[in-house]
Amino acid sequence: MNDFDKDLKNLELPYTMQLNNNSNTLLITFAGISGAIGLYPFEFFKITKSFNVDKIFIRDLDQSWYHKGLKDISTSIEGTAIFLKKIIEKQKYSKVVCLGNSMGGYAAIVIGKLIGADRVLSFAPQTFLDNENRDKFSDNRWQEQITLLPQNIDKKYLDLNLFLKNKTTQTKIELYFSLDERIDIAHVQYIQDNPSVSMYPFLEGGHQLVQKLRKSGDLYRILRNHLSDSKEEKILSVFKEIESGVAIQLSLLKHNVEFDTFLDFYNKYATLQKFQGELLYQFFGHINLFLKNEMKFSLADEKIRNRSIYTRDKTIDWFSSKINKHQIFGTFINFGHPFLLIHMQVGSKNLHIGFVKYETIDDNYLIVPLKMDDLKTILYKTEIKKLAYRAWSEGWCSIDCGQYDDLSQTDKLATLTNFIQTDWYNEVLNPLIQTCQRLNHDK
Numbered sequence: 001m002n003d004f005d006k007d008l009k010n011l012e013l014p015y016t017m018q019l020n021n022n023s024n025t026l027l028i029t030f031a032g033i034s035g036a037i038g039l040y041p042f043e044f045f046k047i048t049k050s051f052n053v054d055k056i057f058i059r060d061l062d063q064s065w066y067h068k069g070l071k072d073i074s075t076s077i078e079g080t081a082i083f084l085k086k087i088i089e090k091q092k093y094s095k096v097v098c099l100g101n102s103m104g105g106y107a108a109i110v111i112g113k114l115i116g117a118d119r120v121l122s123f124a125p126q127t128f129l130d131n132e133n134r135d136k137f138s139d140n141r142w143q144e145q146i147t148l149l150p151q152n153i154d155k156k157y158l159d160l161n162l163f164l165k166n167k168t169t170q171t172k173i174e175l176y177f178s179l180d181e182r183i184d185i186a187h188v189q190y191i192q193d194n195p196s197v198s199m200y201p202f203l204e205g206g207h208q209l210v211q212k213l214r215k216s217g218d219l220y221r222i223l224r225n226h227l228s229d230s231k232e233e234k235i236l237s238v239f240k241e242i243e244s245g246v247a248i249q250l251s252l253l254k255h256n257v258e259f260d261t262f263l264d265f266y267n268k269y270a271t272l273q274k275f276q277g278e279l280l281y282q283f284f285g286h287i288n289l290f291l292k293n294e295m296k297f298s299l300a301d302e303k304i305r306n307r308s309i310y311t312r313d314k315t316i317d318w319f320s321s322k323i324n325k326h327q328i329f330g331t332f333i334n335f336g337h338p339f340l341l342i343h344m345q346v347g348s349k350n351l352h353i354g355f356v357k358y359e360t361i362d363d364n365y366l367i368v369p370l371k372m373d374d375l376k377t378i379l380y381k382t383e384i385k386k387l388a389y390r391a392w393s394e395g396w397c398s399i400d401c402g403q404y405d406d407l408s409q410t411d412k413l414a415t416l417t418n419f420i421q422t423d424w425y426n427e428v429l430n431p432l433i434q435t436c437q438r439l440n441h442d443k
Contacts, residue, residue, distance in 0.1 A: 030100035030107040038210025081114035130158040178205040225256040277316030354398025382435035
């Protein structure tokens with residue numbers, strides 16, 4: 001667990017940051033009254049893990065809609081905005097997104113505008129805090145916290161209609177709310193006439209809408225549309241929906257995909273099966289290229305005589321429900337060991353990567369059974385706990401990486417399209433490479 005993840009669990013910290021990810025995008029998230037985002041902070045940021053973005057998470061320890069500032073940093077909401085703006089200017093971000101739920105949604109709007117963020121994603125926010133409007137709309141929630149507001153707050157911060165009229169930044173504000181929560185509707189409608197505001201209603205979810213959106217996958221989709229540069233994931237979602245009967249235009253709008261962009265993919269692949277098959281085919285190729293260029297390993301596929309090697313036709317067919325997925329195919333890499341090769345394969349529904357044993361016959365490789373003594377030698381050189389013996393075929397060992405026949409699983413798609421940025425690289429491929437180096441050192 002990294003420092004950012006640990007700090008998320010420390011409820012006494014006013015903020016925690018994860019910067020310097022070589023990203024041009026910054027996500028600033030503001031906690032609500034409970035110190036959460038409608039979800040536990042750790043749970044929320046787990047959703048964003050596949051996005052290459054820098055992150056700042058801010059808590060209002062005083063529970064005063066951020067008007068008392070951040071402990072040891074600022075004494076007002078404007079001071080907090082200045083603090084964040086200095087970070088943005090230093091890091092030179094080209095895109096800044098502010099997000100919050102409830103009280104955090106209020107802060108995302110105000111601070112987002114003050115710092116000139118590109119986009120605000122505000123879930124069930126408060127847009128007025130003054131007694132007059134709270135009485136008018138019968139909003140008697142959080143009475144204790146309302147009394148904590150400083151007495152000298154500028155009226156524009158108590159009435160966001162006044163605040164937004166005075167701000168000329170290009171910040172776009174998206175309001176997400178549930179139609180079964182009367183008071184939340186009143187708050188979003190209160191500022192709906194401002195040209196920078198767009199409204200996104202959902203049928204149900206109440207004030208805890210974020211939780212429902214997480215369960216339905218809509219929260220991830222909303223975040224992905226603003227934080228991810230991955231065209232493949234959005235196109236995959238569109239392909240799946242139109243093949244299930246969803247209208248193309250509706251799906252394109254939902255996933256923030258331009259028609260011309262989708263048309264380029266459609267003309268090239270035409271079906272979801274071909275698109276997914278191409279991603280798997282390219283993944284095998286990218287792994288081989290990486291190991292060749294970065295590790296100076298060599299591709300052994302042309303020398304293998306008794307195993308099935310991946311092809312574009314095989315990877316496409318593998319995603320067809322009509323094909324028996326017990327077919328096994330993959331790729332072999334020579335890392336310089338006298339009797340072991342790296343082997344990556346798919347079979348049934350899962351992806352495996354590990355080691356096979358070989359013998360050389362007429363400059364070709366014959367895969368032979370891996371003995372338990374061989375496995376013990378490998379395990380002695382590695383700390384990979386999931387590396388296990390497989391009795392299939394001749395016998396070999398591998399790490400079972402899980403199902404890859406459903407690329408709607410975000411982490412699986414991310415592995416295929418940009419493995420170097422994923423947990424799979426850190427937890428599977430890189431430890432495997434280190435094992436190869438140790439095995440070669442002592443051969």
